[in-house]
Amino acid sequence: MTTLVTGATGNTGRHIVSELARRGERVRALTRNPSATTGMFPAGVEVVAGTHTAPETLGAVLEGADRLHITFTAGLAEVGTELIRRAVDAGVRRITMVWGGTVGPVEESLADSGVEWTRLEPQEFMSNALTWVESIRTEGVVREPYDFPSALVHEADIAAVAAVALLEDGHAGRAYNLTGPQSLTPSERIAILSRAIARDIAFVPITHEQAIDRLMAAGVSRADAEYVIGWYAAPSEDSTTVVDTVERVTGRAARTFAQWVAEHAHRFQDSPVDRVAAT
Known part of the structure; x- marks a missing residue:
């Protein structure tokens, strides 16, 4: 199975790519500038050019992806619903998303998408x-x-929770508040x-x-x-307010x-x- 990670060079994205690769998973890392990733990711990671804020360009990138991670970034509010629709149409069946700070149209679209979803609320x-x-x-x-x-x-703890939610059962339909x-x-x-x-x-x-x-x-x-x-x-x-979500989900104390x-x-x-x- 293949996981597509958007914003792969960002604060959380690069940690998610590395965490999934460490677990032996097939990872497709989406970034605007693939040449800037030299030495950033473990061997075997497939780096592809593009941005999730232009979902109409991602047909080939989504092809064969079973899982998807989305980080809410500037511009996603306008196109996030379209990104999710295209991902579902392409066969993605499990999605994690770092939210935009409120439950808005994109987060609602994810919840209504019909796939297994987990919303991360760091x-x-x-x-x-x-x-x-x-x-x-x-x-x-x-x-x-x-x-x-x-x-x-810690952004690596957000990534660790995302990896668990992407790879393991029991996290669908959950919204996880994440703190240190x-x-x-x-x-x-x-x-x-x-x-x-x-x-x-x-x-x-x-x-x-x-x-x-x-x-x-x-x-x-x-x-x-x-x-x-x-x-x-x-x-x-x-x-x-400190919560223990990171430890409960990952089995390891938050950094x-x-x-x-x-x-x-x-x-x-x-x-x-x-x-x-x-x-």
């Missing part, structure tokens, strides 16, 4: 800390508007990072509007920026933020080139 990704890399490396600061706790989840083992504020995350890279990092508050402007400067629409910063301003109970930092600490540290340039 809280904040630990990888969001990567947005701090530049300011930590160059200034030793993190600028955020709020310091509320968040039940962060701790609810941490930005200040608490900064302290963990600081210890890992042996460098003082300051938390610098900014205003709500400054945070929105920063996202818009990065190409995010005002509506999306207001949604994201609004989520931080008034976190829901789900976003701050901590400290583990995530250990994997990525080098990205927050000055390189020799940076140090020379600063002198």
Whole structure:
């Protein structure tokens, strides 16, 4: 059987590809730029060009795929229903999807598709800390508007749950809220990072509007920026409450933020080139 993974080079997609390959499964990895995947995936992974936000182009990609993973990304809201319809018509019989934050038309379409489906509802990704890399490396600061706790989840744990749901019975029709083992504020995350890279990092508050402007400067629409910063301003109970879904589904404890930092600490540290340039 073959599993098609969309967004295969993304935060969760690449982990899902690797997890399925580790289990000996046939994996088809969909990406806009196959040449950029050199060395990224285990041997045997079939890398194909394309994007799930253009489902009308995926006839050959869907052919022979029995299972499908979808990550909700920009542009999917408009075409996700069509993607699911085409996947079902092509013979896909089991689908997992990382949701878009609410149960909207795409999520409803999946639930009504007639196939075995599992919706993954992760809280904040630990990888969001990567947005701090530049300011930590160059200034030793993190600028955020709020310091509320968040039940962060490691993207590899999202992938592990997705792999179980794709490969094993008993997960059809389920919506899984996914968190890590701790609810941490930005200040608490900064302290963990600081210890890992042996460098003082300051938390610098900014205003709500400054945070929105920063996202818009990065190409995010005002509506999306207001949604994201609004989520931080008034976190829901789900976003701050730790649940044991990862452990219940996978049989293994969820990864901590400290583990995530250990994997990525080098990205927050000055390189020799940076140090020379600063002198």
